[in-house]
Every structure is written in C-alpha cells, then in structure tokens.
Amino acid sequence: MIIDNPLMGIYLERPNRFTMAVDVGGERKLAHLKDPGRLKELLIPGNEVLIRKAAGKERKTEFDVIALRRGDEWVLVNSGFHSDIAASLIKSGLIEEFHGFAVKKREYRFGRSRIDFLLASESEEMLVEVKGCTLVNGEVALFPDAPTLRGRRHVEELASALSMGYNSSVLFLVFGENARFFSPNIEMDPEFSYALKEAHDKGVNVIAYSFRTVLDCSVLVEPVRRIPLIWP
Structure with a gap:
C-alpha cells in the first residue's frame, strides 16, 4: 500500500x-x-x-x-488503512489458509458484530477479522496493548461461526519488521488471550504477518514475513 x-x-x-x-x-x-x-x-x-x-x-x-x-x-498507527492492507495480503497468495478464496463482502454483519471480511471459494465461505498490532517487545509482537471487550467478542463470534459451516480466521497485521513471534498479551488482557486460545483450539485460524513502513516521497507499507505464534 x-x-x-x-x-x-x-x-x-x-x-x-x-x-x-x-x-x-x-x-x-x-x-x-x-x-x-x-x-x-x-x-x-x-x-x-x-x-x-x-x-x-x-x-x-x-x-x-x-x-x-x-x-x-x-x-503505522492508522486503522483506516487496515482493511486495504489485509485485502491486498489476502489476494497476494502469501497465506496458505486464504488460497482459493476471494473477498465477497467487507464489513459483514454476523451475530452482534461486523466482521471485517467475508471470503468465498467455490465451495466454502470464511469470516476474517483483522487486528492491527503495534506493540513489539524485543522480537515478540503482543496484542492487545489495552483491554478490548470488542476484540474478545469478535473472537467468540468467529468460534461460534464454525458450527454454522463457516471457516474463520483472525489476521493480525504486525507493524514492526523486527518481530519474529506473535503472542496474545495475557498480562494486559487475559480474557481476550484465553478467548483467542480457545478459538484456535476449536479451529479458528490465527495468523500473524509482519509489515515494514518505509518513508520516501510517499509512505509504503509492505509485507515482510508470516511470524509463528507463541501461546502464554
């Protein structure tokens, strides 16, 4: 972008x-x-x-x-760009879980929430919620950096969607190219962290991808690497 x-x-x-x-x-x-x-x-x-x-x-x-x-x-500290960055990443083919899927609808109403994306393949649909992560401690990216009731609700909605036949994913956009791992920030928000782990155990994809932000005449935000998860 x-x-x-x-x-x-x-x-x-x-x-x-x-x-x-x-x-x-x-x-x-x-x-x-x-x-x-x-x-x-x-x-x-x-x-x-x-x-x-x-x-x-x-x-x-x-x-x-x-x-x-x-x-x-x-x-990057502007969530207004997250949707376009995520859409580009989904389309890029860099993430295996999104292969064969395309964006069907943004801001999709599901349950009590608006989920960022509804994706569709020839035979399946997938809900994708996008979260921006700016906190990097050493080589570990941590989310959230403040308690998030809304984030926990999104994760719980994604887990419930599995029983309705959807695939579900949480995509963390990590804005820090030095990050090598991602972890839920249990010290800041244990309830979100436990909800994310429970959703993952039920089959929700938890994906973290790092980005660099480069200043030239314009600002370029480009993907760096997928980073593995660490569970607290």
Missing part, C-alpha cells in the same frame, strides 16, 4: 483518545489518531510523527496521523 502526501511533525501530547497535538513547522496542530490502543512506547513527547492533511471541512482536526517513529523504523 502507498500513502501519498505525508508530512513530518513532532508529537506533543494526546489530549484525548483520538486526538494528537503535533508540532508542524513550529505551529501546534491537532491530528486525528485512528488507533484506540495506549501506544505508550510510541507516544513520547518529541517523537517524530507522520501525518497528512485531512479531507473534509467540518472536522476539528486538521490532519490525520499515519505513523510514529520507533527507533529506526516507522510504525
């Missing part, structure tokens, strides 16, 4: 969950942060941030946040 027209800023503070104050050329500007996580390892005053001018005239924020600096890499 290519994201055009990035601008560089300096992170100042997070006035609320979805708003970031950024220094842009010496001026304080507000940017929309489309990531509900805590992002404690990224939201450090003085850290570099990539933003772009927002569309729409009725907004309170002038910019959208794209990515934050972590060491020598950029970390």
